[in-house]
Amino acid sequence: MWALNEIAGLVQKAARGAGIPVGQAEDLGRVAVFLAGSGGSIAPVTAALLEPISTVDVRWQDGSVEVDQGPAALIGPIVSDAFAMGYTSAVLADTAHAALISAFLARSGVAPKWAGNTVTASDTTILRPTCKPVAIPQDDWQIWQDLAAKTYVPETEASRSSGAGAGLTDND
Amino acid sequence: MPLRSPSTVMRLRRMGAGFPTRLSFLRTLMRALAADDVKVTRPVWKMDVAGFGHAVYSLRFGVYDYALVAISTDLPPEMRTDRVIATAWDTTYVLYDGIPDQSEIDRIVASAPKQEAARFTARDLVLCRANKSVRLFDHVTDALKSGQQPDPGKIRDTGYLMRTTAVYGNGKFGIADRGHIADRPGLGGPFMAEMLTVWLIRGFTHDLAEHVGCGTLSREAKRHLGIGNATGLGMAPFLVNHPLLLDAWMSVRETAIARVRAIPSLDEDQIGRIYDLVARAAQHLAEWNAPDAIAAQRIATLRHEWPEFAATLTPEALMAPNPIDQIITQSAQRSVDTQELIAALMLEPFGELIDGLTECMATSLEPELDPTMSCANLRALIDRDWDWACDVDYDTPAACAQFWYVSEEKLEPRLGNRHQEPGAALESPLDIGRQVKALAGDLTTGETPVGQFLAERPKHRAAARRVQSLARHPYAEIRDNLIGETCLPIDILRCKLAFFGAGKFDPKSDRWTRITLAQGAPLFDELDNADDWWLPVATV
Numbered sequence: 001m002w003a004l005n006e007i008a009g010l011v012q013k014a015a016r017g018a019g020i021p022v023g024q025a026e027d028l029g030r031v032a033v034f035l036a037g038s039g040g041s042i043a044p045v046t047a048a049l050l051e052p053i054s055t056v057d058v059r060w061q062d063g064s065v066e067v068d069q070g071p072a073a074l075i076g077p078i079v080s081d082a083f084a085m086g087y088t089s090a091v092l093a094d095t096a097h098a099a100l101i102s103a104f105l106a107r108s109g110v111a112p113k114w115a116g117n118t119v120t121a122s123d124t125t126i127l128r129p130t131c132k133p134v135a136i137p138q139d140d141w142q143i144w145q146d147l148a149a150k151t152y153v154p155e156t157e158a159s160r161s162s163g164a165g166a167g168l169t170d171n172d
Numbered sequence: 173m174p175l176r177s178p179s180t181v182m183r184l185r186r187m188g189a190g191f192p193t194r195l196s197f198l199r200t201l202m203r204a205l206a207a208d209d210v211k212v213t214r215p216v217w218k219m220d221v222a223g224f225g226h227a228v229y230s231l232r233f234g235v236y237d238y239a240l241v242a243i244s245t246d247l248p249p250e251m252r253t254d255r256v257i258a259t260a261w262d263t264t265y266v267l268y269d270g271i272p273d274q275s276e277i278d279r280i281v282a283s284a285p286k287q288e289a290a291r292f293t294a295r296d297l298v299l300c301r302a303n304k305s306v307r308l309f310d311h312v313t314d315a316l317k318s319g320q321q322p323d324p325g326k327i328r329d330t331g332y333l334m335r336t337t338a339v340y341g342n343g344k345f346g347i348a349d350r351g352h353i354a355d356r357p358g359l360g361g362p363f364m365a366e367m368l369t370v371w372l373i374r375g376f377t378h379d380l381a382e383h384v385g386c387g388t389l390s391r392e393a394k395r396h397l398g399i400g401n402a403t404g405l406g407m408a409p410f411l412v413n414h415p416l417l418l419d420a421w422m423s424v425r426e427t428a429i430a431r432v433r434a435i436p437s438l439d440e441d442q443i444g445r446i447y448d449l450v451a452r453a454a455q456h457l458a459e460w461n462a463p464d465a466i467a468a469q470r471i472a473t474l475r476h477e478w479p480e481f482a483a484t485l486t487p488e489a490l491m492a493p494n495p496i497d498q499i500i501t502q503s504a505q506r507s508v509d510t511q512e513l514i515a516a517l518m519l520e521p522f523g524e525l526i527d528g529l530t531e532c533m534a535t536s537l538e539p540e541l542d543p544t545m546s547c548a549n550l551r552a553l554i555d556r557d558w559d560w561a562c563d564v565d566y567d568t569p570a571a572c573a574q575f576w577y578v579s580e581e582k583l584e585p586r587l588g589n590r591h592q593e594p595g596a597a598l599e600s601p602l603d604i605g606r607q608v609k610a611l612a613g614d615l616t617t618g619e620t621p622v623g624q625f626l627a628e629r630p631k632h633r634a635a636a637r638r639v640q641s642l643a644r645h646p647y648a649e650i651r652d653n654l655i656g657e658t659c660l661p662i663d664i665l666r667c668k669l670a671f672f673g674a675g676k677f678d679p680k681s682d683r684w685t686r687i688t689l690a691q692g693a694p695l696f697d698e699l700d701n702a703d704d705w706w707l708p709v710a711t712v
Binding site: 001002003004005006013016021022023024026027030056058060074077078081082084085086131132133149150151152153154155156158159160 | 293294342343344345346347348349350351352538541542543544577578579580581583586588593594595598600601607621623624626627628630631632633634635636637
């Protein structure tokens with residue numbers, strides 16, 4: 001079982017390890033907590049972490065944001081922002097992203113309703129996540145850890161003695 | 173009365189001159205424990221004659237039961253280190269949610285000594301370890317064994333029997349998330365569970381020394397024996413990564429300072445109290461020694477300036493209109509350290525006026541982006557609030573001399589020299605000023621909503637969120653270059669530790685420090701007199 005704070009921290013680091021920008025990494029960490037805390041599958045988070053980072057291309061039409069391309073970790077915040085900006089629908093290029101986009105919207109208070117690759121807001125009540133330990137499939141956790149490890153710097157003797165402070169033994 | 177400007181308050185040098193106040197978390201906790209008439213009991217004490225074994229302390233606080241499980245282990249001297257790289261400790265602890273049954277005690281006794289190498293449960297609220305100050309612990313127990321009290325000078329010199337080297341909360345290693353206790357009376361404030369833990373540990377260290385020494389320490393000695401702490405870089409990124417919490421702490425302290433500055437006049441009792449506190453501060457400064465060159469210089473300046481300041485506190489000055497505002501205004505001519513000590517002192521007599529503000533020191537808010545804001549307005553915020561970030565040329569070697577990173581070996585924050593050490597490509601994003609300057613360089617000035625701008629420039633999302641957050645939370649950012657050559661992490665550590673209630677800062681380098689917590693704090697049976705231990709001085 002894992003604490004939600006552990007999940008937020010690890011997913012955020014994994015996202016940075018996957019090359020996702022800092023702000024979107026923060027968002028993905030929060031969405032992972034939302035999913036885990038509300039009993040949802042965290043598979044969309046892992047999928048987003050494994051997706052290659054590509055250029056985002058979106059078009060802002062009247063009331064709708066249309067996604068032509070881009071990875072889910074970057075599209076999620078854009079769609080969530082779009083609804084906050086008053087857009088009432090989003091059209092995805094890749095329906096495989098729908099689960100993560102739904103989580104981004106739900107976390108921001110928008111209950112998603114899908115028709116094909118188009119999402120709009122519904123008036124369904126959104127369940128808020130609860131604060132309790134959660135189980136994460138070992139395979140997902142391992143992927144997160146491996147990606148997070150890409151942000152860690154191996155130690156050298158010099159960094160070990162200086163990077164964290166003095167190299168003292170404290171028998172006093 | 174306006175608050176002190178964030179551009180003054182949020183500089184590293186001033187944050188690194190922080191002192192504990194009556195708003196500090198340990199002080200708040202003691203008042204809450206006293207108000208709730210909390211009784212600490214020790215239902216389990218299974219120690220051998222050498223002081224190895226385990227104990228359980230329990231208390232009922234805000235209608236919830238809690239227990240500290242303390243484990244004392246025989247540690248070979250060569251394994252005793254305060255650094256986070258340690259793998260074994262003299263003592264380890266869990267603050268438990270409820271009263272543990274035997275199976276839970278057995279679980280904790282087996283797992284707590286492993287610390288990070290073990291997994292814990294949501295019944296475990298705080299995980300902690302502490303090493304003996306061997307010189308003082310052995311002296312105290314030897315003295316007691318010979319039927320004497322320990323040397324008061326030695327107690328004053330060290331001030332604690334053990335030093336904690338990590339106090340983990342909020343979900344670390346499987347313990348309960350903060351959300352589990354955030355709404356509970358008494359424990360809802362920031363770091364309250366951690367502070368309760370270290371106060372209980374302090375009492376345990378007294379009990380353990382008396383057990384090993386087969387004698388009773390004087391009440392005065394115990395009161396002056398706080399709990400030490402060694403804190404390293406791991407604490408520094410916390411304040412950068414929790415900007416709204418930093419804003420809450422700072423806003424409360426600055427609001428409190430503004431409230432006492434607005435007091436129109438002082439009565440005789442209040443004037444007498446200020447004189448007492450000025451004298452106490454002088455004694456505290458005399459008893460505060462730190463070998464570190466920078467710290468020693470700052471303490472020397474404080475000792476030099478304090479009598480000069482005290483001499484200005486004539487009866488006429490204190491009976492004049494708006495006396496505290498006058499005192500704080502005039503303090504600007506003194507060193508930053510003296511200014512901050514004066515401000516902390518002036519809060520002390522006015523609990524009724526300011527203690528309620530501590531209710532605002534926790535926040536459940538997280539920084540949120542407003543995608544509807546226009547780029548022009550975002551630009552205006554940068555122009556207004558971020559000159560300290562945008563006026564820096566981060567391409568110069570000195571302005572980017574350091575980089576923060578997470579070490580592969582211990583998964584702990586570290587600080588490296590960009591120009592001499594490998595790893596800068598993997599640096600942690602604590603270069604807030606540089607990020608915002610990069611945003612400013614790409615930001616358009618039109619009415620395009622920020623949400624659309626960020627769709628085209630996703631890399632600026634974090635910086636845009638911080639700019640917007642600072643507009644609403646003016647004390648949310650450390651207004652200095654955290655990767656610059658002159659950034660001293662010790663300043664960040666001291667700011668946070670002062671909010672905890674730490675004193676006697678004893679830096680061992682610019683990136684780790686020893687401190688004393690709960691020195692002078694009430695003992696378990698003294699909670700009826702819980703609130704007069706600001707800047708404790710020796711009575712032993």
